Amino acid sequence: MTVIGQIRKGAYFDSVTLMRVGKEIAGRPGIVDAAVVMGTRANKAILEGSGLMIPSFENAGDTDLLVALKAKDRKAADAALAALSAQLSKAISPTDAAAEKASPHSLDGALKIMPDAQMALISVAGRYAGLEAMKALNKGLHVMLFSDNVPLETEIELKQLARKKGLLVMGPDCGTAIVNGTPLAFANVVRRGPIGIVAAAGTGLQEVSTIISNEGSGISQAIGVGGRDVKKEVGGLMFIEGIKALAADQDTRVILLVSKPPHPDVLKKIRAAMTRVKKPIVSLFLGAGQAGKDPQTLEEAALMAVELARGGKPKAVTDCDEGTAPQPLRKGQKYIRGLFSGGTFCYEAQILLGNTLRDLYSNAPTANARPLKNSLKSQKHTLIDLGEDEFTVGRPHPMIDFTFRNRRIQQEAADPETAVILLDVVLGYGAHPDPAGELREVIRKASRQVCVICSVTGTDADPQNRTHVVEALEAAGALVLPTNAAACRLAGQIVRQGRK
């Protein structure tokens, strides 16, 4: 066994960066243990206690960074130390400020670097975001407002000004968009093509755009407007402007609209705007469409748009048989536990399952579900939106950090009443670089007790590669369905079959 170490002076990192780097290095082949800590007396005592102390550390001070590695042999230790040095250099080491210097610190600074910019992506604290967005609009720029917690009156003011100037304000709380082929924020690498999307549902936009791309068609523009746009107060200002923009866009031949149900007054305005457009439009207002006439799921809406773009007639996708459980349910196993990272998926699942299952509960309930008393404890059929504020403030979004969801999967799998665990896995920019790696072990264990069903939102061109992720999840024991709707249908079928 070899223990080697290094003292780095003047290198300051936050604790989470050091934890992450330490964990990554400890997972390398031949490495038994690793620690990256400040050289305080207490930390030296811990290094001593865990067999990671080397004599030179005695001279280190409280503000020196100590790197310690225990390895099976010297070769593995040296390789890990080199990798660790590279990791620390890559981590945001503010003493190496070159990268930050390249980044402008104001809108004016950004415009100096790119004077012909047409759009500003704003992601600052919500209370200041409105001011920055206003500056951008006054400079003639479209705005994508990633920030949330922007006051409603500010949103209205911004959108009214934008409409007056013929500009778009996408957001606030707009997590995804694709503009001229460029994915922005949480978005996927999709084919370019004839279908333009306006969406007031972030993961809904990701789901339809990837289904379209995987079906061989493509996206001209995808405009997210933020979920609040279709509320009564905002009046669908940007949703309607988005429709107009796509109507005028030469590359767009079919328009696809996706939203949770707008306020009835807003829906009237949107429908009026739709009648003024000559291009074919597919509209999905989740839970508000007419069965048999309008699409009922994201999957159905996306496939209808693809058919229209190909010059065909849209087909219904409902009532198809998705398969059966890999093993019979055990006695007492009767409930679905859905753990979603995408809010739209949780919403869609409630609509699909609420039509056929009683006793459906959620922390973000629709008309089809009842409110969950305690979001940490499931009741009967439970669908949880893990992207809700109660789970995300103070910790990364569940699409990035799987810690909390993995813990909950274990909890649900241990419940003798759980029959199916339903999961969404969202790929693309911004999402976790290796979701299958994060889920593999927990699915492997859970699938011994219950049926684990996943849908994977993404494409093979995404950084994570959809096919690789699907294969890894299947190898771990999950049933992987192509869409959230299909996954929900299968989950419903399994518990209904189990009841018989």
Added chain:
Amino acid sequence: MDHWSHGSLKSSTPTLQHSSTPSFELISIGDRVRPGRYTVHSRFRRVTNFIHGSELVFLAEESVGGGPLTLLARGADLPAIDRLEISDERLATSRETILLNGIARYISSVEWEKAPAQPSRAKIEELKRRILLEAHPGSMAFLLRHGPQKPSSSEFDRTLAQRLTDGARLLQNALAYNHPTCLARGIQTLKGCGKGLTPSGDDYLAGCLTALHSIPEIKRRKKEKLIRRIEHLSEGNNPLTNAFLRMAGECRLFEPMKLFIEAFSSGGKTELAAGVRRILAHGETSGADWATGFVMTLESMTLGRNN
């Protein structure tokens, strides 16, 4: 809550006066910022720490929030600023000078006498539950969990967790049962313990100091003596944590802590949840470590025998 309102920034958008057009806007200046010629101590993504002797100031982006030693800036090119010259009238960097007349002053003190009396057990339990629910898994919040902890595969992490557990237990026993030897041992065990430039143990001690200020039942002289002793025993060779502990000892709070205290005092579950989220978003694990120290001390002092 109006009884805390004096602690907020006096005005949200002060008029900026400057000798020439400055490249950034100074939003507020902390009430414990001392004049001096400061040089860079350390840099993080949103904050640059400057030092002058034993004095520190933090030049921070607006999203960080105000603080007793914080110069809160909007649009500052932090990596490009490597010195600060602060006088009563002006702030100078190597590039520009900003006049401080008209800049909001962040008031970091808290009117504890307006805080409600001893919190109920139910409220403390709710606070613990909230912290546990939302804290970073690498923080000290694991100390609030009942039952056995999930063992880490790393010997170092297991030893670190054990040391933090031992230190916290010693300190809390000392506070609950007025045991001076345990107090010193607990602090020595926690001090400097943890990863990052501000180790978890030091943030925990700062939370402990703030909680002691908040308990009206402890007699003033006894409280002051206890706080001074903890502060003295906690002092180490890291100027950054020394500054944080000194501020906590004087009960000078950073904005996330003040918002948390307001929320905890206000009574409602919704406000408490919001306050916990705000404190947990402070630093990477610092807010969670601080909140763990705060709630454990509150529990020991109010439910123990030492009041």
